[in-house]
Amino acid sequence: MKFSCATSDFARAAGIAERFCGKNIALPVLAQVLIEADGDIVSVTGTNLEHAVVWRVPARVSRNGKVCVPARTLSSLLQSFGDQEVRVEEEKGSLRLAVKERDGKVNGMPADEFPLVPTVKKMQSFTVNAGVFSQNLARILPAVSASEFKPELTGVSLRVDADTMTLAATDTFRLGECGITDKSLGSKEAVSCIIPERTATEMMRILDGQTGKVTVSLGENQLLVECDDGKIISRLIDGNFPDYRAIIPAQFSTSAYVKKNDLIAAIRSASIFASKLQEVTLRFSPTGLEIAASNPDVGEYRTTCQAALTGKEISMSFNWRYIMDGIQALDDEEIFFGCNKESSPALMRNKSHQAYTY
Incomplete structure (x- = not known):
């Protein structure tokens, strides 16, 4: 594998993927990110088996390939390089990165040890403005419960009916609800799920400031969020969010x-x-x-x-x-x-x- 790209783009992708990685002594590969170069795109993948992200970076690829490297090491090194073009090459399972007068080599792991990112069988889908979605998640997230006593309260309730999307969260002490009306939601039937707090937080951070549309799809207890630069896959929380409307x-x-x-x-x-x-x-x-x-x-x-x-x-x-x-x-x-x-x-x-x- 060999490619070059803007350091800022690669650093952003590595930073996003790092936040999705896990810490598991029995599975050290979860602390790694998978880097794949194919055509004119480099993708960076991170997962903790509960949720995953695949983020794409435009690049000049001269040799396809893939490798696993420690997420934190890669992210820290790229941040230290500043805003310039970085040259990246895989060498016998390791990753060499160079910018002008600086050069670094990160030891890696075999790419085939990295867990497969699940494919979501789309059963229901809708589209929404990315920035509006992020803004409303930010309003709701403080009310999510930090206690695991009631798992259904540890996430954000998402409901879509016709041209209205409703987000809600409660920890039983306070309740937040946002309503978004958008005729382009495109949902043919009612959608309802509970998004884990950590996934919702990452969605908020990643989509912040974006002006395009994102496609949100539900599968069998799975969520898929797709935008121009990548996708997020997450398990959903089992259970029913409480009917809170009577207390408002x-x-x-x-x-x-x-x-x-x-x-x-x-x-x-x-x-x-x-x-x-x-x-x-x-x-x-x-x-x-x-x-x-x-x-x-x-x-x-x-x-x-x-x-x-x-x-x-x-x-x-x-x-x-x-x-x-x-x-x-x-x-x-x-x-x-x-x-x-x-x-x-x-x-x-x-x-x-x-x-x-x-």
Whole structure:
């Protein structure tokens, strides 16, 4: 195998593949990436057997071939080379990389030891804008449960029905839901699955900033995401995501509109004085929104933000990290806050639209 390509392109592919690799003493090949040169394309593959990525790099290939090399070593070396053309050649199972006055040799493993990437038998498919998909995953991911007690909550719920895609996540303390309306989704039937958190996070990172379309396909407990530069394959989470719609309030006895940045600054300051339970108190009144926190070991804090209140006065306590995640995911300069009782769920969304609910 012998080829040359832009170092930045190769480094990006190696970095993406490295994040999909696994650490398994019994299977050291999972810490490797597979590099294959064929025609005018070099592909870099990484997997931990739960999910995998194949990322393509345009290159000038003078000799086809393939080799396995340690993911971290390759990624670190390429990052140290800077932005220039790199010459790559396989030599007796190792990989030699050179740029101008620098040269490195990475010991490898036989390519035939690398596990096969599964082929997904497509049963349902749809297309969606890559950047929009990434943006909405970023909003939802903070609400994914970190506990394995309920496996169905450790991922992102994805539903597609006609021209609407819905993403949702909950850890039972908070819930996030995004709705994307796109007439070009192209799904002929309803689609529903739960994407593992790690896979969803990588999808968000990889698709961030892209403007083209991605094709999402479901097979037998498998997910395939394809874009111009590569593909992601992942197992799905078994089980049914809970029917959460009944707990989302439809009417509110208290509602208010608050400046987003003012609220973020106030909560950030109050968090310094939060209790061991990370609580801050929000009190809605005709004079505005008061944010307060106290800790016997630190002190106390109180401030007021302007708010347009409708309904009765109310005081509620929240984990400041949870409420901050929701506020930061909103787009508008002014946000809506609705609640009913101190012990009932509160709801936040943008003032101008309801595409995202927290």
